[in-house]
Structure formats: structure tokens, C-alpha cells
Amino acid sequence: MTTASPFPQDFLWGVASAGHQVEGNNVNSDTWFLEHLPGSMFSEPSGDAVDHYHRYREDIALIASLGFTSYRFSVEWARIEPEEGLFSTAELDHYRRMLKACHEHGLVPVVTFHHFTSPRWLLALGGWEGSRTAGLFARYCDRVMEHLGDLIGVACTLNEPNLPWLLESFGIGGVAPENRGSVPVWAAAADRLGVDASTIAPFQFSSTEAGFDVKVAAHRAATAAIKARRPDLPVGWTLANSDIQSIEGGQELADQVRRDVNERFLEASRGDDFVGIQTYGRTVYGPNGHVPAPEGAETNQMGEEIYPQALEATIREAHRIAGIPVIVTENGLATEDDTQRVAYLKAAVDGVASCIADGIEVHGYIAWTAFDNYEWVFGYGPKFGLIAVDRETQERTPKESARWLGGRSRELSAQSVREPAAQPA
16 A cells, blocks of 8 residues: 655645746846955856746746656845835736746745845845845835736745855854954945945845844834735745754854854744755864765765765754744755766655655645756856756756656645544554
């Protein structure tokens, strides 16, 4: 007799993207601005990306044809409000057409209101350390909901607000405001914007306590704005939670990083409808800081250990601390070897199943990413996509990993609606 799937019938099986990484020519954003500055930390500009802005109809149809039941994507604040207080109906209509396409193909739209990029004008107002930012973000969310809210399936306010603290633990970023003028890219940004370098605080690179306070305030204000328009809509934010571990001598440092990166953001999630967990592997600390991958371990394209078991650990951590349902909103592997990706996805999904079997509410598994796309400071090198893209022709080619995960979605969805095995009397 076939054993019933642990996954509920309405479990979300999906793939994800982010506007700046796939749409192309997001010219009014702070990230586009930073990509083109002297001393930029971005290895190359995003340019046309994979032209998802114009090709979304066929892309959404392709995602659905592979067996997925949801698509997570972001709406771009810099397109919708290119100048402070100026909202573009044309751009809102564009995203409404995207949402309608999802519904036409049976995909639940999981919409991220902010995925790293902000309007360039916000950067000039203090970015994600500015006193006005939370209110401005809530106003933008209200306008998005007014135009699009009836078609959104799940709402994510902010993507990975905790990432800068994780990066800081690797020695990346973490520049104090008073020292930003000595960093060429921040000095150049300040000069172009006509502001003091100490105020330059993009979302991805602010790891100050002011940045923490602003992000929490923005999430809460945005949640209230979204709920005011649609009280029934599930709302949460998505966190970059690594499985923090230690070796001998590294426990104190690991505990501090875990507190800064994972625990306090999960505590701030309490009372939300869900928390999005985005895990790619584990981060191990020794007495002198981050410990590289063990000798002989398989690694991804960035040299990080391939460790899919991390996802189960971070789901359990979220359940323990936040005490609310979890959606896996990102999980994936940067590799040119798709057989590695399939093995990684299998192990990760098994970990999700184990959590559900233990009574943890997990409402979805959304893989990163739909397409090989622009991976921020790394440019187009890392290949996370379940669908390959020839950037010369923009031709899409599904990989075996897309077929496996989409097929797994169909298989498990079918199992979940079968009559469960009879229980002994």
C-alpha cells in the first residue's frame, strides 16, 4: 500500500526570482547606480539580465508546465516609484499582468515587495538607516496593494534583512558610518548624490543597529499597510538563515553570530503569519573566525561546502524561536553540474518532509532560482538556475533539476490526495 505524502495538498512547490536579477535595465534603482560607480563591489553590471520583464508570459508558462504550483517574484520599488511620490500606473499594470499570467497557469503568486533594491532617491535620504524609510516603504506597499492586492497569494515584505550581519561575520561590508568616506565606492556614491558618505546605507550593506531598527520598523509598517488592504493575506518576511555551527574554540563566536543573524530576526517574526527561511548551507566558526570547507568536501561555485542538511536545521530553529509557520522561500545550489543540484534538492526536500512529519508547519518549498541569472556582486558566474539561459539569444532550457523538482511536486501532490492507509483498530 502506498504511504501518503507528508506534504499537505495545498503545499507550495515553486521556483523564485527577483526583479533586478532577471528583468534587466532597472535603471532607477540604487543597485544599478552602485554597479556603475568607480570601485564598485559588483563584478559586472546587470544590463539586460535575462529580459524577464518582456518575456514573463512564456517564462511563467514554462514554470507551470514543469509541474510547479507557485512562483515567487518581486515587484520593483524603483520602477513603481521612480521619483519620491511619483507612482507609475504603467509599471503597476505591468506587474498586474504578471500576476494574472500566474493565475492563468495555476501558479500561486508569492510576491516580494522589496528584494534588496530600492529607488536611487531613497539612498540620498539615508537609505536603510534613514528616519523616513519605514514610512516611505509602507506608503509604497499600500500603493502596490491598492493596485495588485487582490491577485497576490502570499506577501513577503523584505528579503533577507539579516544578510548584512552574516556577510560581516565573513569580513564583508560592515563599514561604520564614520569610516564610509574612506571606501571609494561609498565616497563616489556620496559625491554623485550630493550627501555625506556616512549616510550611504544600501539595504544589502547596512549592518548597523540603526539599520536593524529601520528594517524591523519597515517590516511592521509594511505588514500593517498590507493587512489594512487585505486582512486575509498571509504576510511575513524572508530571512537568510545559515545553519551556524562551531568547532573547538569557536562556540562563543558562533553563538554571537547566531544571535545577531538568526535569533533576533526570528524573535521579531513572532506574530507574523509565516517566516520565509532561505538557507543554502552551514557556516562553521573556529576561534579565529569562519572555517573553510573541510578538505575533500564537495563545494559549490563560490567554494562553499555543499551541505543540504542545513535547511532542516534552520526550519527547526525557526519553529523553536518564532513559533509560526515556515515557508522555504529560497534553497538551492550554485553549480554547473546539475546532477549535484538534483542530489542537493533531494536531500533538502527530505529534510523538509522530516520537519513536517514531526508536526512543524511548513507551507511550501520554493527553490532558488528559476533561471541562471544575475547574482549580485558575483555577476553572471554562479549558476543557481533550474532553467538555463543563453544570454546571447535569451533561449531558456530546463535542466533535469527542474524536471525532477516539478515532477516531485506532481508526485507528492497526487499522493497527498489519495485516501490514507487504514489505521489499526
